[in-house]
Amino acid sequence: MSYLELLKLASTEAVVVVTALVVLAIGLTTRREATGVTVATAQGDQNVGGSSSARTNAICSFIAALGLAIAIGTALMLPRKATLFSGMLVITPLTSLFKIICMALAFFAVLLTKSEKSLRHPGEYLAILLLATVGLMLLVSSEELLMIFIGLELLGLSLYVMVAFDKTDVRSAEAGLKYFLFGSTSSAFTLFGISLIYGMSGITSLAAISEKLATVSVQPLLAVGIVMTLIGFAFKIAAAPFHLWAPDAYQGAPIPSAAFIASGSKVASFVVLGKIVLVGFAPLHGDAAWHAMVAGWSPVLAALAALSILVGNFVALAQSNLRRLLAYSAVAHAGYTLIGLVAGDREGFSAALFYTTTYAITLVGAFGVVALVRRETAGDDFSNFSGLISRSPMLAGCMSIFMLSLAGIPPLAGFFGKFYLFSVALRADAGHGLLWLVAVALFGSLISLYYYLIVLKVIFVDEPSLAIASSPDHLSPDLLQRIAVAVLAAVVLFLGLMPDALAAGLLAAMP
Amino acid sequence: MPPFLFWLFASLMLVFGAAVVLNRNPVASALSLVVSFLGLAALFMSLDAYFVGIIQVLVYAGAVMVLFLFIIMLLNLRAEEGRRINWLAATGGIVVALILVIQIFSVIGHFQAARQTFPSLERSTTDDVWNIGALLFSNYNLPFQIVGVLVLVATIGVVLLSKREPR
Numbered sequence: 001m002s003y004l005e006l007l008k009l010a011s012t013e014a015v016v017v018v019t020a021l022v023v024l025a026i027g028l029t030t031r032r033e034a035t036g037v038t039v040a041t042a043q044g045d046q047n048v049g050g051s052s053s054a055r056t057n058a059i060c061s062f063i064a065a066l067g068l069a070i071a072i073g074t075a076l077m078l079p080r081k082a083t084l085f086s087g088m089l090v091i092t093p094l095t096s097l098f099k100i101i102c103m104a105l106a107f108f109a110v111l112l113t114k115s116e117k118s119l120r121h122p123g124e125y126l127a128i129l130l131l132a133t134v135g136l137m138l139l140v141s142s143e144e145l146l147m148i149f150i151g152l153e154l155l156g157l158s159l160y161v162m163v164a165f166d167k168t169d170v171r172s173a174e175a176g177l178k179y180f181l182f183g184s185t186s187s188a189f190t191l192f193g194i195s196l197i198y199g200m201s202g203i204t205s206l207a208a209i210s211e212k213l214a215t216v217s218v219q220p221l222l223a224v225g226i227v228m229t230l231i232g233f234a235f236k237i238a239a240a241p242f243h244l245w246a247p248d249a250y251q252g253a254p255i256p257s258a259a260f261i262a263s264g265s266k267v268a269s270f271v272v273l274g275k276i277v278l279v280g281f282a283p284l285h286g287d288a289a290w291h292a293m294v295a296g297w298s299p300v301l302a303a304l305a306a307l308s309i310l311v312g313n314f315v316a317l318a319q320s321n322l323r324r325l326l327a328y329s330a331v332a333h334a335g336y337t338l339i340g341l342v343a344g345d346r347e348g349f350s351a352a353l354f355y356t357t358t359y360a361i362t363l364v365g366a367f368g369v370v371a372l373v374r375r376e377t378a379g380d381d382f383s384n385f386s387g388l389i390s391r392s393p394m395l396a397g398c399m400s401i402f403m404l405s406l407a408g409i410p411p412l413a414g415f416f417g418k419f420y421l422f423s424v425a426l427r428a429d430a431g432h433g434l435l436w437l438v439a440v441a442l443f444g445s446l447i448s449l450y451y452y453l454i455v456l457k458v459i460f461v462d463e464p465s466l467a468i469a470s471s472p473d474h475l476s477p478d479l480l481q482r483i484a485v486a487v488l489a490a491v492v493l494f495l496g497l498m499p500d501a502l503a504a505g506l507l508a509a510m511p
Numbered sequence: 512m513p514p515f516l517f518w519l520f521a522s523l524m525l526v527f528g529a530a531v532v533l534n535r536n537p538v539a540s541a542l543s544l545v546v547s548f549l550g551l552a553a554l555f556m557s558l559d560a561y562f563v564g565i566i567q568v569l570v571y572a573g574a575v576m577v578l579f580l581f582i583i584m585l586l587n588l589r590a591e592e593g594r595r596i597n598w599l600a601a602t603g604g605i606v607v608a609l610i611l612v613i614q615i616f617s618v619i620g621h622f623q624a625a626r627q628t629f630p631s632l633e634r635s636t637t638d639d640v641w642n643i644g645a646l647l648f649s650n651y652n653l654p655f656q657i658v659g660v661l662v663l664v665a666t667i668g669v670v671l672l673s674k675r676e677p678r
Contacts, residue, residue: 006653010653017660024667085650085651085652085653088653089653120676124667124671128667128668131660132664134657146654147654147657150654151657153661154657154660154661154664157661157664157665158668160668161664161667161668161672164672167672167676168676219622220617220618220622221618221619221621221622224615
């Protein structure tokens with residue numbers, strides 16, 4: 001193994017890291033009018049300093065987007081199969097596909113950043129976003145516990161900073177602190193769990209662990225190790241008892257950060273969680289069927305899934321802020337996705353990945369709409385959305401596509417995702433053992449329909465509240481971001497009409 | 512290492528580790544952490560991991576903790592001293608921690624290999640600095656470099672979040 005070969009196989013990551021450094025350097029060297037810059041309320045007082053900061057933002061976003069596009073190009077040119085250092089860096093069609101998906105999601109997050117006027121240091125923000133993307137790619141493409149942990153930490157540290165980035169907003173600081181405290185505690189648990197697994201198997205590569213574990217029964221020590229390892233991932237995907245950070249982070253963080261947490265971070269966490277349980281812990285599958293529970297990881301994930309679906313949907317009913325509602329619905333969706341992993345074969349994994357990918361695309365789009373509405377009305381409560389149809393039919397249309405897809409209404413991607421998940425779960429066991437989980441999920445979807453429809457009612461039926469209607473400035477023309485939202489809505493519609501485009505690719509890419 | 516020394520250093524670590532949390536004065540907390548690190552370094556030495564032990568003293572007990580002390584003294588932190596301990600919360604925390612410790616002990620008690628004596632390691636022919644270096648530049652090269660990126664993120668984050676913004 002020469003360094004040149006390593007660089008060639010890790011070229012995608014290298015390109016993104018270099019882009020991050022370039023963006024960082026531009027952010028540092030562009031002259032800032034340090035005093036008296038009020039960019040936060042961009043409307044009237046766009047003085048010299050404000051426009052120069054906006055220009056920096058535009059340049060940095062452009063370079064970040066360009067770097068991601070180049071990196072996607074290099075990802076397409078990777079060899080079909082390669083393994084480095086006994087699994088630390090693995091290249092398969094699956095990892096390449098998800099590297100590209102992660103970078104595409106980061107690309108849309110960069111587009112959202114461009115119009116975020118409250119960010120005072122766009123260069124640094126984008127650099128951290130790109131480095132977080134590197135963390136995503138490492139997570140996706142590693143089959144070795146040490147490397148997975150470093151990837152988790154790289155992603156986590158970047159996200160803590162991104163959540164707390166807006167220092168003019170108290171909510172952002174609160175969200176950052178909560179996310180940091182929960183995150184560091186849960187990664188301590190994961191590290192402890194990994195060390196127990198390593199202690200029992202003497203190795204950190206997932207395939208070798210599965211060989212070692214095939215000969216042992218589920219001892220108490222192994223059970224502790226598995227449960228502790230899963231805690232960190234349950235935190236990252238915001239599954240129910242570990243979701244307490246989510247509402248504050250979704251509501252308080254700058255919008256691109258929230259969109260990134262809800263999309264890229266979630267997709268990568270599901271990929272790596274799936275690899276750990278399906279490859280590493282494969283011999284300890286257990287059984288989550290209601291009539292024959294067997295100890296293993298699948299009953300643990302089944303319990304997490306059921307709890308997430310119930311807690312997420314019921315608490316979401318009581319929300320009056322759209323971002324908080326999205327956060328609780330994210331908890332519920334993490335629960336649905338876990339069902340695929342509980343079903344636990346190739347098809348279950350690909351159903352889970354299909355669902356989480358479409359969910360991520362939907363949420364980035366929804367956050368794009370929230371960002372545009374928030375710029376205009378300076379808020380994201382339901383009242384800010386009332387009568388959106390009369391102000392901007394295009395945004396209202398896109399939002400209704402996203403909400404209906406989340407609710408699982410037929411022609412959209414969310415419907416097929418749920419259908420695929422539930423049918424896989426029913427087929428997984430000869431005696432329909434996972435029927436209880438599917439029943440819980442169907443019940444949850446029924447509840448969720450209510451609050452998604454409330455959002456649509458606010459947008460289409462409610463009268464615009466007076467303060468907003470009298471505001472002279474209608475939606476400021478931010479063409480790029482509107483195009484991005486429209487593209488995402490089109491993708492959601494397309495994946496609903498022709499799910500095979502992604503689902504068949506996923507299934508073929510499964511090892 | 513004789514067992515007597517192991518118990519001495521281990522208890523030193525635990526006592527001063529507890530003192531870090533219990534002390535209300537931040538300077539005393541930081542100094543307790545230094546002593547706790549020294550005990551840990553001695554334990555590493557007893558495992559023949561001389562390099563790790565020395566790094567523990569040089570980097571953690573030396574550089575990192577001196578920086579901690581500087582910052583504590585510069586900022587003149589006094590807020591902690593006056594605060595009362597909330598006994599209800601403290602008891603709750605202790606109970607949860609105790610339950611976890613009991614669980615872990617009972618689980619480890621069930622583990623066969625935990626009761627056997629540990630096989631003595633064979634002495635390596637090369638010294639451990641050489642071994643660590645060889646591993647870092649061969650098998651663990653990729654994680655080594657990624658940790659560099661991770662430290663970069665931490666640096667940028669700390670500078671950004673602690674920087675004072677003009678109003």
